[in-house]
Amino acid sequence: MKKYLITGLVILAPVALTLVIIVFLFNLFTAPLAHFFIHFFDLFAEKHFFTLPPGLIHLIARIVALLALGVFILLLGCIARWFLVKNFIAGTNLLLSRIPFIKTVYKVSKDIIAAIFSSDGKKAFKYPVMVPFPYPPSFSIGFQAGEVSDEIQQKLQEPMVSVFSPTAPHPISGFLLFIPATDVYKLDMTNEDALKFLVSCGIIHPDADLKEVDDAPF
Numbered sequence: 121m122k123k124y125l126i127t128g129l130v131i132l133a134p135v136a137l138t139l140v141i142i143v144f145l146f147n148l149f150t151a152p153l154a155h156f157f158i159h160f161f162d163l164f165a166e167k168h169f170f171t172l173p174p175g176l177i178h179l180i181a182r183i184v185a186l187l188a189l190g191v192f193i194l195l196l197g198c199i200a201r202w203f204l205v206k207n208f209i210a211g212t213n214l215l216l217s218r219i220p221f222i223k224t225v226y227k228v229s230k231d232i233i234a235a236i237f238s239s240d241g242k243k244a245f246k247y248p249v250m251v252p253f254p255y256p257p258s259f260s261i262g263f264q265a266g267e268v269s270d271e272i273q274q275k276l277q278e279p280m281v282s283v284f285s286p287t288a289p290h291p292i293s294g295f296l297l298f299i300p301a302t303d304v305y306k307l308d309m310t311n312e313d314a315l316k317f318l319v320s321c322g323i324i325h326p327d328a329d330l331k332e333v334d335d336a337p338f
């Protein structure tokens with residue numbers, strides 16, 4: 121009986137969690153416009169002398185609000201590519217880049233988001249690796265990040281690799297490490313698989329072979 125109960129929970133829990141997240145995001149994005157469309161549908165029904173159940177009106181209003189929000193985001197993206205709007209955005213970026221304290225937070229956030237959502241094929245993290253951390257013989261999974269600056273390379277006088285080692289199970293924080301190239305091992309798995317492994321604290325692990333990095337760009 122206990123085994124069947126655990127099996128049922130393992131099957132049901134991810135489904136329930138997914139539904140909770142979907143409902144939360146659906147309500148979050150549709151709430152600002154839902155009241156407007158509910159009022160509109162009430163007036164429309166009153167004008168044409170028919171009634172709809174309140175629950176159905178709320179559901180239709182939220183679906184229409186979600187569609188309207190999607191159209192607005194699409195139009196905003198199209199407008200943002202126009203010449204005048206580009207100049208306006210560039211001016212806003214320049215203004216924010218000159219305000220003390222704000223310029224630091226804004227520039228760092230802008231650079232990180234641009235790297236993650238880059239459209240030219242460049243990825244913020246190139247591939248997952250395994251490095252000795254916090255000290256040998258312990259190892260940690262990380263991601264090969266940007267290039268190491270020339271100043272750091274000259275100070276250390278040996279080829280180094282910059283590695284971002286996220287914390288588990290919350291990978292939004294972590295450590296930026298500079299590891300000798302001979303101590304960095306590339307993992308034959310995708311960034312997504314490595315992230316799943318970290319978030320699940322090792323429960324979800326893809327099959328991957330380990331090999332020393334010998335073709336990393338230095």
